[in-house]
Amino acid sequence: xxxxxxxxxxxxxxxxxxxxxxxxxxxxxxxxxxxxxxxxxxxxxxxxxxxxxxxxxxxxxxxxxxxxxxxxxxxxxxxxxxxxxxxxxxxxxxxxxxxxxxxxxxxxxxxxxxxxxxxxxxxxxxxxxxxxxxxxxxxxxxxxxxxxxxxxxxxxxxxxxxxxxxxxxxxxxxxxxxxxxxxxxxxxxxxxxxxxxxxxxxxxxxxxxxxxxxxxxxxxxxxxxxxxxxxxxxxxxxxxxxxxxxxxxxxxxxxxxxxxxxxxxxxxxxxxxxxxxxxxxxxxxxxxxxxxxxxxxxxxxxxxxxxxxxxxxxxxxxxxxxxxxxxxxxxxxxxxxxxxxxxxxxxxxxxxxxxxxxxxxxxxxxxxxxxxxxxxxxxxxxxxxxxxxxxxxxxxxxxxxxxxxxxxxxxxxxxxxxxxxxxxxxxxxxxxxxxxxxxxxxxxxxxxxxxxx
Amino acid sequence: xxxxxxxxxxxxxxxxxxxxxxxxxxxxxxxxxxxxxxxxxxxxxxxxxxxxxxxxxxxxxxxxxxxxxxxxxxxxxxxxxxxxxxxxxxxxxxxxxxxxxxxxxxxxxxxxxxxxxxxxxxxxxxxxxxxxxxxxxxxxxxxxxxxxxxxxxxxxxxxxxxxxxxxxxxxxxxxxxxxxxxxxxxxxxxxxxxxxxxxxxxxxxxxxxxxxxxxxxxxxxxxxxxxxxxxxxxxxxxxxxxxxxxxxxxxxxxxxxxxxxxxxxxxxxxxxxxxxxxxxxxxxxxxxxxxxxxxxxxxxxxxxxxxxxxxxxxxxxxxxxxxxxxxxxxxxxxxxxxxxxxxxxxxxxxxxxxxxxxxxxxxxxxxxxxxxxxxxxxxxxxxxxxxxxxxxxxxxxxxxxxxxxxxxxxxxxxxxxxxxxxxxxxxxxxxxxxxxxxxxxxxxxxxxxxxxxxxxxxxxxxxxxxxxxxxxxxxxxxxxx
Numbered sequence: 001x002x003x004x005x006x007x008x009x010x011x012x013x014x015x016x017x018x019x020x021x022x023x024x025x026x027x028x029x030x031x032x033x034x035x036x037x038x039x040x041x042x043x044x045x046x047x048x049x050x051x052x053x054x055x056x057x058x059x060x061x062x063x064x065x066x067x068x069x070x071x072x073x074x075x076x077x078x079x080x081x082x083x084x085x086x087x088x089x090x091x092x093x094x095x096x097x098x099x100x101x102x103x104x105x106x107x108x109x110x111x112x113x114x115x116x117x118x119x120x121x122x123x124x125x126x127x128x129x130x131x132x133x134x135x136x137x138x139x140x141x142x143x144x145x146x147x148x149x150x151x152x153x154x155x156x157x158x159x160x161x162x163x164x165x166x167x168x169x170x171x172x173x174x175x176x177x178x179x180x181x182x183x184x185x186x187x188x189x190x191x192x193x194x195x196x197x198x199x200x201x202x203x204x205x206x207x208x209x210x211x212x213x214x215x216x217x218x219x220x221x222x223x224x225x226x227x228x229x230x231x232x233x234x235x236x237x238x239x240x241x242x243x244x245x246x247x248x249x250x251x252x253x254x255x256x257x258x259x260x261x262x263x264x265x266x267x268x269x270x271x272x273x274x275x276x277x278x279x280x281x282x283x284x285x286x287x288x289x290x291x292x293x294x295x296x297x298x299x300x301x302x303x304x305x306x307x308x309x310x311x312x313x314x315x316x317x318x319x320x321x322x323x324x325x326x327x328x329x330x331x332x333x334x335x336x337x338x339x340x341x342x343x344x345x346x347x348x349x350x351x352x353x354x355x356x357x358x359x360x361x362x363x364x365x366x367x368x369x370x371x372x373x374x375x376x377x378x379x380x381x382x383x384x385x386x387x388x389x390x391x392x393x394x395x396x397x398x399x400x401x402x403x404x405x406x407x408x409x410x411x412x413x414x415x416x417x418x419x420x421x422x423x424x425x426x427x428x429x430x431x432x433x434x435x436x437x438x439x440x441x442x443x444x445x446x447x448x449x450x451x452x453x
Numbered sequence: 454x455x456x457x458x459x460x461x462x463x464x465x466x467x468x469x470x471x472x473x474x475x476x477x478x479x480x481x482x483x484x485x486x487x488x489x490x491x492x493x494x495x496x497x498x499x500x501x502x503x504x505x506x507x508x509x510x511x512x513x514x515x516x517x518x519x520x521x522x523x524x525x526x527x528x529x530x531x532x533x534x535x536x537x538x539x540x541x542x543x544x545x546x547x548x549x550x551x552x553x554x555x556x557x558x559x560x561x562x563x564x565x566x567x568x569x570x571x572x573x574x575x576x577x578x579x580x581x582x583x584x585x586x587x588x589x590x591x592x593x594x595x596x597x598x599x600x601x602x603x604x605x606x607x608x609x610x611x612x613x614x615x616x617x618x619x620x621x622x623x624x625x626x627x628x629x630x631x632x633x634x635x636x637x638x639x640x641x642x643x644x645x646x647x648x649x650x651x652x653x654x655x656x657x658x659x660x661x662x663x664x665x666x667x668x669x670x671x672x673x674x675x676x677x678x679x680x681x682x683x684x685x686x687x688x689x690x691x692x693x694x695x696x697x698x699x700x701x702x703x704x705x706x707x708x709x710x711x712x713x714x715x716x717x718x719x720x721x722x723x724x725x726x727x728x729x730x731x732x733x734x735x736x737x738x739x740x741x742x743x744x745x746x747x748x749x750x751x752x753x754x755x756x757x758x759x760x761x762x763x764x765x766x767x768x769x770x771x772x773x774x775x776x777x778x779x780x781x782x783x784x785x786x787x788x789x790x791x792x793x794x795x796x797x798x799x800x801x802x803x804x805x806x807x808x809x810x811x812x813x814x815x816x817x818x819x820x821x822x823x824x825x826x827x828x829x830x831x832x833x834x835x836x837x838x839x840x841x842x843x844x845x846x847x848x849x850x851x852x853x854x855x856x857x858x859x860x861x862x863x864x865x866x867x868x869x870x871x872x873x874x875x876x877x878x879x880x881x882x883x884x885x886x887x888x889x890x891x892x893x894x895x896x897x898x899x900x901x902x903x904x905x906x907x908x909x910x911x912x913x914x915x916x917x918x919x920x921x922x923x924x925x926x927x928x929x930x931x932x933x934x
Contacts (some may be wrong), residue, residue, distance in 0.1 A: 025627040
């Protein structure tokens with residue numbers, strides 16, 4: 001596909017790398033000559049120095065023959081205008097990043113009027129993911145499928161857990177009380193494994209399990225990880241994510257305090273979020289954290305713009321025994337360091353936005369039926385969890401799974417039919433309209449048909 | 454430097470070169486003049502080493518820094534020329550290794566300077582290979598490798614950048630591989646048109662191909678001692694003259710032409726300046742040589758051919774311009790230094806650099822009159838970065854420094870200043886003939902092996918625009934990382 005990316009910031013560059021790797025023709029437009037120069041050496045894409053709202057620049061990028069235009073500059077307004085201009089000049093499909101809370105209520109109207117085909121708000125998506133993580137404090141991350149009916153949750157296996165030390169095929173013979181979930185992927189060191197029957201979980205592994213929401217909850221109760229509820233939350237940094245998150249948490253009747261170092265920003269937050277306590281101060285200042293009651297808080301979330309500050313504050317909170325620590329970091333290289341040092345819940349706005357856009361690009365570039373509906377990337381893309389809806393006319397419909405040849409390193413995790421979630425066995429079939437969740441180590445799947453040989 | 458990856462790259466390149474020798478092998482089989490065995494041996498040697506290098510070593514990482522990419526480009530041209538010299542030596546056409554290397558470098562860098570006193574008696578297969586190296590070298594071997602081979606490394610665009618001439622490098626299409634394919638398609642198409650024209654003008658297929666290779670790569674090797682003059686055919690001279698001019702134009706122009714995009718072509722300042730220089734120089738030379746030839750159209754024909762031949766850095770000849778008046782010779786010498794457009798197959802400093810230098814000189818002049826005026830240098834309607842201007846200045850200084858120090862070294866053994874000076878200029882600009890002792894009817898055979906190696910170095914420096922070749926002398930590049 002021919003893709004134009006406007007804006008070479010963190011998101012733009014990361015997207016460009018992934019899209020080039022997936023074989024697309026990428027042209028990037030940025031106003032900074034240095035960004036253009038630097039990226040030109042490392043990426044097989046075309047770079048144009050100029051403004052994405054200028055019709056001339058867009059024409060130079062051959063916008064009239066472009067399939068997808070992605071506007072990801074820092075400014076929402078530039079993104080909207082760029083999409084409008086691109087669309088008028090003949091672009092097929094436009095994606096804009098719009099993240100200012102000001103536009104929240106008028107978004108659908110703006111989208112229609114400005115011919116933006118898809119608007120993403122990574123900050124809001126991040127906030128939503130964090131609020132989900134707070135409901136299941138034991139989990140490193142929670143991803144949802146099939147309109148929220150299915151969840152994929154990961155946890156770190158510890159010594160003494162009933163799932164440790166037993167081959168997969170004997171898991172439920174030995175643990176009869178354990179609710180049946182599917183063990184779909186295991187991260188060990190820098191490797192990701194899709195477990196087969198002989199696989200044995202070791203302490204320290206990060207285990208991803210998938211099932212319907214209720215079974216997942218019972219599974220963790222049985223594991224003894226329980227549902228220790230979180231009632232008080234401390235947030236460091238009054239960013240946009242913090243705004244979206246705190247409004248969600250206040251609605252969930254949680255006690256929330258936000259620490260923001262800039263006075264005017266703190267005032268604006270206090271005005272917009274009357275249900276929360278806003279504290280003006282430096283979130284890396286340990287004395288301040290203690291005096292605001294860090295020791296009694298159930299969860300500590302670092303959302304400042306600087307990864308390093310988030311990291312240090314996160315370590316401090318974890319060391320002080322806060323039950324749930326969530327750290328925002330946009331650098332992929334940091335996440336493995338943090339995992340090694342025991343911080344399991346890392347959240348990256350960039351990755352969330354990136355996954356979402358990659359999924360849209362994939363489903364648009366796939367001419368086949370049953371294009372990807374949702375996509376999550378595990379361990380920097382070493383494996384992917386994808387959701388499809390089975391379509392009439394495809395070969396795999398109504399064929400028992402044992403008669404279908406599945407590509408290596410892929411796994412059909414669950415099938416959801418008429419609201420019922422099922423971990424499939426050999427005699428089960430896929431029917432029209434089913435949600436199908438697939439875990440795969442092969443990157444780039446864009447349609448359900450590609451899972452079968 | 455990531456040695457394993459570099460070796461692998463060299464291996465692929467040698468395999469490619471072995472494959473590129475196949476057409477010459479076929480020619481030698483058709484004419485059967487005793488050079489078939491030489492080609493078989495050359496192909497066997499090149500391919501064997503190529504296979505060994507590309508399949509025995511497994512690089513752990515596939516990254517190539519920009520600096521390494523530059524050095525790799527330089528290195529690959531040195532090695533390519535070495536193996537390209539094999540058919541010359543093995544067939545006995547050019548027995549001395551240094552001579553053969555000079556001839557191969559002159560071929561690949563599309564210079565067209567020769568050490569051969571007598572060309573016509575050589576086997577046709579060898580002559581075909583000699584001219585074919587022009588065609589390969591014109592658009593660049595690395596670009597070709599990028600076009601036909603699956604990607605070796607994610608970061609190959611600086612390889613192509615090191616090889617393509619001009620102050621700035623811009624892709625035509627988002628993917629390097631697609632850009633390379635597009636460039637070669639245009640190159641191939643234009644070459645095909647020229648061959649067809651030459652056939653229609655009465656050349657036989659062999660001669661038509663040899664002269665198309667010479668024109669397309671802007672090289673200048675002919676299979677006749679008298680070069681294009683041997684045909685005594687004004688039509689052929691006009692055809693080759695026009696095509697030499699066309700191959701001196703930035704290939705991006707043809708890209709837009711094929712896509713029927715008018716605006717970028719009209720905006721191509723460099724092309725219009727280049728064409729105007731061709732026009733004005735032709736007229737000036739015509740007037741200058743008119744007394745010598747009497748008839749205006751004869752003078753015009755000779756003038757046009759020589760001007761396009763020199764400005765496009767081809768170096769074909771229809772007449773001995775060494776006998777022309779001093780003004781005409783001096784003008785040709787200036788055109789020799791300037792060369793044609795960036796992004797074409799021509800050598801020299803490039804029209805766009807000369808244009809940028811004159812514009813910034815004019816701006817600086819303005820600045821002394823109106824010190825507070827803020828002025829931006831523009832090229833093709835776009836503001837040029839100050840860093841680019843600085844680079845152009847540095848490039849010119851390096852070019853002049855090479856020309857001066859080269860002249861100094863060559864004058865150790867040459868008795869005539871003009872010979873020494875123009876020998877250096879013509880090799881550095883990849884033109885071919887110079888004046889006096891290296892004039893159109895003379896050759897480079899008289900130089901010592903040391904001088905021939907120096908001139909080979911200058912040809913490579915000129916073709917790759919200096920940096921990739923100079924980098925090979927930096928110890929830093931060779932350090933393992």
